Amino acid sequence: MxxxxxxxxxxxxxxxxxxxxxxxxxxxxxxxxxxxxxxxxxxxxxxxxxxxxxxxxxxxxxxxxxxxxxxxxxxxxxxxxxxIVEPLAEAVTEQRIYLLQIMEFRQAIEPAMAGLAARNATPEQLDAIAAIIEEKAPEPPAGNPWEKDIRFHCAIAKASGNPLFEQALYNASTALEEIRQAPLQSPERRAQSCSMHKEIFNAIRTGDAALATESMRTHLKQVHALLFTTV
Missing domain, CATH: 1.10.10.10 (Winged helix-like DNA-binding domain superfamily/Winged helix DNA-binding domain)
Incomplete structure (x- = not known):
């Protein structure tokens, strides 16, 4: 063994x-x-x-x-x-490929999604996004702190005004949860994510589509770099 x-x-x-x-x-x-x-x-x-x-x-x-x-x-x-060590070593390689595919998917659609949200979000949708940002995420093991993160991105998809974005993120919800597992579980990393969420939301709230697009793109680049230096 x-x-x-x-x-x-x-x-x-x-x-x-x-x-x-x-x-x-x-x-x-x-x-x-x-x-x-x-x-x-x-x-x-x-x-x-x-x-x-x-x-x-x-x-x-x-x-x-x-x-x-x-x-x-x-x-x-x-x-x-x-x-069971050898099968888990193989699983790590598979996980890297899976995470890369998830990030390619997110980087392809979410910046555009944020830009559309800046143009199309209703006051009620902006309030819903703001409420998610202001929530205090539970610390493990009381709850999943990344559940709030998933809801934030799904709320932006809804605010984009294009139901296909919302459906795409909903269908990918399991994959999105995978990407928020162990490699991201630290208070410092969650704080960094929250800070970027506020930047994205401020751009959406002020109707700055270009800034919202770029802020989301920057956020996803940071997540990508984090995942592939720790995984």
């Missing part, structure tokens, strides 16, 4: 993949052994400070790899201590 040190860095992985590695660590250190029952989802979510959906996804991944077995009405048990 490969040593854990040969695994990809945790900040390179999706949240559920980090949970998978944490459980593997528990097996390697003897905290969990074959035949042991995993703690309930609620307890694992609190221990790892992630959502219960991430715990469920991690358990599904472990089941597919034959590491654990879920027994109806009786919980989830360790049934094998197999090597």
């Amino acid at each position: 490969n040593k854990l040190s040969s695994a990809p860095k945790k900040e390179q992985l999706k949240i559920y993949e980090q949970v998978v590695l944490r459980i593997q660590e528990m097996v390697q250190t003897g905290a969990l052994g074959i035949g042991d029952k995993l703690p309930p989802e609620r307890d694992l979510a609190q221990t790892f400070q992630v959502s219960r959906s991430s715990i469920r996804e991690a358990i599904r991944s472990l089941q597919e790899k034959g590491i654990v077995e879920s027994r109806r009405g009786n919980g989830t048990y360790i049934i094998h201590t197999g090597n």
Whole structure:
């Protein structure tokens, strides 16, 4: 079995993949052994400070790899201590390609979307965007701080006046959440994102389509640089 040190860095992985590695660590250190029952989802979510959906996804991944077995009405048990490090290393490469595709999609449509919002946003839509900006995002594990970020971009899509933009972001909501996972989870990075959101909104509010377009483009360039220097 490969040593854990040969695994990809945790900040390179999706949240559920980090949970998978944490459980593997528990097996390697003897905290969990074959035949042991995993703690309930609620307890694992609190221990790892992630959502219960991430715990469920991690358990599904472990089941597919034959590491654990879920027994109806009786919980989830360790049934094998197999090597899961190599598959996760492959997942990192796949994730880089996926993130690049997401960023190409965003950089292609969101600057134009912001420019249209500067021209077409109604007072009610501007109020809705402003309300999102003023919200205080919950800190993990109380909630997902990036849910506010997703709603901000979707609100701009709605304000563009073109329902195709709104539909495109809605259809890509799962992908947009992926891009806001571990590589961006820090107070400093969230603060930087909030600052850029305010710049984008101010340009939209004043009807400056050129500035709104450029501000969104700059914001997405920063996100791109952040992702591909940490992933």
